Amino acid sequence: MIVTVIIIGILILLFFIIWFTTVTIVLDYSHQQDDDHFRIKIKAWKFIQHTFEVPVVKVDKDEPNLIYKLKNENGEHETNKITPYEVSNRISDYNELLHHVFDLSTVIRKFLKTIKIKQFEWHSVIGVKDAALTGILTGTAWALKGGIVGLLSKYMKLLVYPEISIYPSFQIPLSQTKIKCMFKIRIGNAILAGIKILKYWRGGKGSFNTKPLSMVSEDENNHSIS
Template sequence: MGAWFGWLGIILVPLLLLAAIAAVPVRARAQLSRHEGDDNLSLQVKTLFGLLKFNWEIPMMKLGGKGLQVEELARADSPSLLHTESDVKKDIGPSRIAELLQDAWKLLRRTENLTGLVRRLLNKVEISRWTWRTTIGAGDAVWTAMATGAAWSLQTTALGLLSQLCRLNAQPQMEVRPDYRAARLETSFDCIAEIRLGNAILAGLQLLVRMMRTEGGVRLWQNILFKA
């Protein structure tokens, strides 16, 4: 009897440990702000109770002669050995945007049911914060009113699309304020999303299988993602 319980413990303990790890949430927070001409975009992802963290930031975005000039900062941290950091500057023009769209369409067309996989993954995502506040002015009362309506339509459409794809567990906070005194555009966006680590790992394995079945295989994905 004692040996039987011993073998039962050997089997159950790893299973319980895997189940506990699968239930751990992966938390992602996206923030976008534009204030007095300064644009900032950041994404923070953490899991395993903060043991694994990743931060991606665009602290500088400005329009230049060749298009949008972007400075990217990426950092991965953990209390153990993992610590990487990179600083990249890019120029994103119309040709670069067209190239990215073409690459995305290539992956979508060649990968088996990629949209279905993404939709099933998004159905597991829970939104615990959705805050979006915008102040807009066009320097003219009529144009400001039209711009305000367009901005409000954009925000409500984005929220409606999100609620169809994900689980919205938070009370959305949205606001669009017109400024009839001057031409300006300021916005502040903050979103927190969570997914169970087990669901994310399962989706990753399913994607890997589809990548291997794709014409060009994993190398095609590597070439496109590294080029991006």
């Protein structure tokens, strides 16, 4: 009896520790001409930390695909690509999810509002051969950055003043940008959002095309075959 109580107490303690654990995610992206790097760092407490490196991100010259490289388990770089077909499938899956989860957009908005942005930096240098066109591109970039910052402040908790800059290069053609964003997510809020999605599920497995959602459709097909 005492052992059972101790085990239950430990499980409850672990649950509360996980629930109130805050995960810090740092996104670091840099672009300089044809050289792109993307790094994701995930931290929890002071001793849990993992970094994902995406050393190359570029657009395919022959097809409208986004090419990137990731390290596999052997430490070797594998080339992957994101095609317009995959993007279309993900959009379709999101619409399917909207159909199956009652008021999903509200659940997502409430979860996003719990995310705290602690750092946001976005610095760019833009330049083409035509000085007038450089000025137009610079103005467009300012409008784009302002719109994105506005969306972040609307849907998330932006706790810092964003550091944004755009420098026009009238002398030489140049394309450089560096983005660094740090935000914090409480695991309990993510769990709560997942519980709400399950709670408001309208029934049926749905027809999904991309992972991990496609596993739901595969599971349904396996049961129907058996």
